[in-house]
Amino acid sequence: MRKGARLFDIVIVGAGAAGIGLGVTLRDLGIENFVILDRSAVGASFLRWPRQTRFITPSFNSNQFGILDLNSICLQTSPAYSVGVEHPTGEEYAGYLRGVAKHFGLPVETGIDVLSVTTGTRPKGFRVKTNRGYVRARFVVWAGGEMQYPRTHDFQGAELCLHYSKVISFDDLSGDERCIIGGSESGIDAAVALAAAGRRAVVFDREEPWNRRGPDPSELLSPFTKARLNSAMDSGRVTLRGGCTVTGVRRNANGYRLAFEDGDVVHCAEKPILASGFAGSASLVRSLFDWQDNDFPLLTENDESTVTRGLFLVGPQVRQGDIIFCFIYKFRQRFAVVANQIARRLRVSTEPLEEYRQHGMYLDDLSCCSDDCAC
Numbered sequence: 500m501r502k503g504a505r506l507f508d509i510v511i512v513g514a515g516a517a518g519i520g521l522g523v524t525l526r527d528l529g530i531e532n533f534v535i536l537d538r539s540a541v542g543a544s545f546l547r548w549p550r551q552t553r554f555i556t557p558s559f560n561s562n563q564f565g566i567l568d569l570n571s572i573c574l575q576t577s578p579a580y581s582v583g584v585e586h587p588t589g590e591e592y593a594g595y596l597r598g599v600a601k602h603f604g605l606p607v608e609t610g611i612d613v614l615s616v617t618t619g620t621r622p623k624g625f626r627v628k629t630n631r632g633y634v635r636a637r638f639v640v641w642a643g644g645e646m647q648y649p650r651t652h653d654f655q656g657a658e659l660c661l662h663y664s665k666v667i668s669f670d671d672l673s674g675d676e677r678c679i680i681g682g683s684e685s686g687i688d689a690a691v692a693l694a695a696a697g698r699r700a701v702v703f704d705r706e707e708p709w710n711r712r713g714p715d716p717s718e719l720l721s722p723f724t725k726a727r728l729n730s731a732m733d734s735g736r737v738t739l740r741g742g743c744t745v746t747g748v749r750r751n752a753n754g755y756r757l758a759f760e761d762g763d764v765v766h767c768a769e770k771p772i773l774a775s776g777f778a779g780s781a782s783l784v785r786s787l788f789d790w791q792d793n794d795f796p797l798l799t800e801n802d803e804s805t806v807t808r809g810l811f812l813v814g815p816q817v818r819q820g821d822i823i824f825c826f827i828y829k830f831r832q833r834f835a836v837v838a839n840q841i842a843r844r845l846r847v848s849t850e851p852l853e854e855y856r857q858h859g860m861y862l863d864d865l866s867c868c869s870d871d872c873a874c
């Protein structure tokens with residue numbers, strides 16, 4: 500251990516929606532000796548959203564009637580109230596997160612990139628290596644999110660494409676037409692934004708996510724996106740092609756050549772947009788988790804690593820069996836589960852978490868997440 504490494508009870512990696520939300524929960528429990536480290540800024544991933552992208556989950560200041568704004572990360576706050584719009588942009592939402600961090604006096608340190616996390620026996624706990632030296636902690640809560648860790652290796656040549664997460668503004672992209680690989684939320688968001696900018700977009704997907712039906716909003720296009728897609732389709736600028744599995748992308752003299760599983764080939768003049776999802780930040784500490792289908796860390800019922808005691812995960816990569824916590828209104832309900840475990844081990848009273856339960860912010864009984872939806 501390098502001399503002088505600072506020692507905390509808890510290090511939270513990431514000051515996004517998950518890291519800030521968990522920080523408030525720890526504060527509500529009266530826990531003081533923790534730090535939130537971020538390589539960039541509070542809400543940095545939201546600041547990187549394409550300029551045209553907006554929240555698909557609507558915000559409404561419904562807190563007064565006991566229904567927390569869908570995009571709130573903690574009790575008694577509401578982006579609808581502080582930002583004043585129903586579908587905030589990434590920049591607006593980052594403003595809300597900064598406001599929460601300031602209001603609760605959270606110990607956020609920015610410009611600190613966490614490079615690795617290792618476990619030690621003497622002293623017990625974690626050794627967190629950053630670009631500015633080491634910190635030590637008894638618990639690490641991983642809240643590094645997904646946005647900054649795109650998936651770019653699904654097929655040969657995927658790295659030649661422009662990943663959705665790297666787009667600054669769809670208005671500034673060159674060309675009259677773009678091919679988009681992936682037709683879920685981000686692919687359709689790209690198509691809609693291109694159509695609004697007067698361009699054409701052709702969306703390829705191995706299935707037809709735009710026609711999917713079912714009870715779990717994590718697997719469907721949101722109503723907000725469906726409505727925008729319908730208008731874009733009416734403009735004639737968007738073409739949807741389902742049943743198209745891309746197997747490779749090659750660069751040639753005229754642009755890009757997309758090859759498909761059935762032998763079909765499509766030519767694109769401009770760099771294709773890759774909207775096939777994210778590898779997720781937990782991949783940075785891969786060896787500290789066991790993995791489910793290679794994509795999702797295996798977790799105990801308290802969202803702790805099954806192989807590294809004291810390491811917890813919060814945010815959209817959390818899965819419990821088939822239950823997906825990809826939206827803020829879902830994963831925020833697990834902050835109290837993690838905070839409860841940490842508080843017990845620190846011998847801190849967990850009584851303040853009762854209020855969380857009353858407000859739907861403490862989801863430890865997952866039997867409620869059924870797919871009942873009568874109409």
Ligand SMILES: Cc1cc2nc3c(=O)[nH]c(=O)nc-3n(C[C@H](O)[C@H](O)[C@H](O)COP(=O)(O)OP(=O)(O)OC[C@H]3O[C@@H](n4cnc5c(N)ncnc54)[C@H](O)[C@@H]3O)c2cc1C
Nearest residue numbers: 513515516517538544554555556613643644814815826827
């Ligand atoms: C385009 C887009 C639209 C979305 N729309 C919605 C929506 O409408 N509603 C909804 O509920 N969800 C939406 N989501 C999902 C939601 O935004 C994410 O689930 C949310 O950002 C996750 O929060 P997080 O704190 O886990 O991750 P992030 O917001 O990504 O925060 C992670 C933080 O960790 C920092 N970090 C990462 N790695 C390191 C490291 N090694 N060292 C130090 N710091 C690090 C980053 O700088 C970042 O600030 C959307 C996601 C995307 C990409």
